[in-house]
Amino acid sequence: MADLLQIENLSAGYGEAVVLNGVNAALAEGETLALLGRNGTGKTTLMNTLAGATRQHGGRIVLGGVELHRLPAHERAAAGIGWVPQERNIFKSLTVHENLTAVARPTRTGSGNRPWTPERVYELFPRLAERKTNLGTQLSGGEQQMLAIGRALVLNPRLLLLDEPLEGLAPIIVEELLRAIARITRDEGLSAIIVEQHPQAILRISHRAMVLDHGSVVHNGAADALAAQPALLDGLLGVMRKTGEAHAA
Numbered sequence: 001m002a003d004l005l006q007i008e009n010l011s012a013g014y015g016e017a018v019v020l021n022g023v024n025a026a027l028a029e030g031e032t033l034a035l036l037g038r039n040g041t042g043k044t045t046l047m048n049t050l051a052g053a054t055r056q057h058g059g060r061i062v063l064g065g066v067e068l069h070r071l072p073a074h075e076r077a078a079a080g081i082g083w084v085p086q087e088r089n090i091f092k093s094l095t096v097h098e099n100l101t102a103v104a105r106p107t108r109t110g111s112g113n114r115p116w117t118p119e120r121v122y123e124l125f126p127r128l129a130e131r132k133t134n135l136g137t138q139l140s141g142g143e144q145q146m147l148a149i150g151r152a153l154v155l156n157p158r159l160l161l162l163d164e165p166l167e168g169l170a171p172i173i174v175e176e177l178l179r180a181i182a183r184i185t186r187d188e189g190l191s192a193i194i195v196e197q198h199p200q201a202i203l204r205i206s207h208r209a210m211v212l213d214h215g216s217v218v219h220n221g222a223a224d225a226l227a228a229q230p231a232l233l234d235g236l237l238g239v240m241r242k243t244g245e246a247h248a249a
């Protein structure tokens, strides 16, 4: 399958500081990539760089034939990047419905799937339908995350970037979000990159897995192969194998 995303020799960081060094990666249309690594290894910096929110020092990023690295951050959503940052970008002073309608946009040409509309987001996340008229400030952490994902979806992106979407959420909400993310990606074929601290949960719903260490790629391969090698995974993530907890799904 043709690559949707190509990252070539990417270097980026903040100001003069270089965090990512010579990163190469590719993602085919319809694939989900689990982006893993210890704390501070550059995962968020890579997501931010795709969204145009860091300083790029070198290399190329091409999305569906468009040279993304040449575009300012505010043009990258129109080019197909649906970014859900760690801090859950929602307008807290607007209602759930206003958040979804303030950005809703028709599907891009060529997309085979039904376009994402606020109604489809409510179907995906019934909790949001119940909270339509609530302000962003009145939502739980899980509901805010659902709304942040919904806001990215109604832009009808080609590539969804989810940065630690499960962080700090109760197990029941984590399961609900995982089911929704699997539906969006695996069932509906939207390409995605997911940064996550729960590797096994996210590897289960991903096609590919990439591990960063010190801003460089130290592993890139099939997600199921990595999930099947817990010792390798632990080694890559620097996990101490004392309790076995790291393998819990």
Ligand SMILES: Nc1ncnc2c1ncn2[C@@H]1O[C@H](COP(=O)(O)OP(=O)(O)OP(=O)(O)O)[C@@H](O)[C@H]1O
Pocket (backbone or CB within 6 Å): 014, 017, 019, 037, 038, 039, 040, 041, 042, 043, 044, 045, 046
């Ligand atoms: N705004 C910033 N300005 C300067 N340095 C930063 C900034 N944000 C992150 N860094 C540095 O970049 C490096 C990579 O951080 P990054 O947040 O990308 O890692 P991460 O793998 O996402 O970690 P975590 O899992 O803890 O979120 C770290 O050394 C961090 O201190």
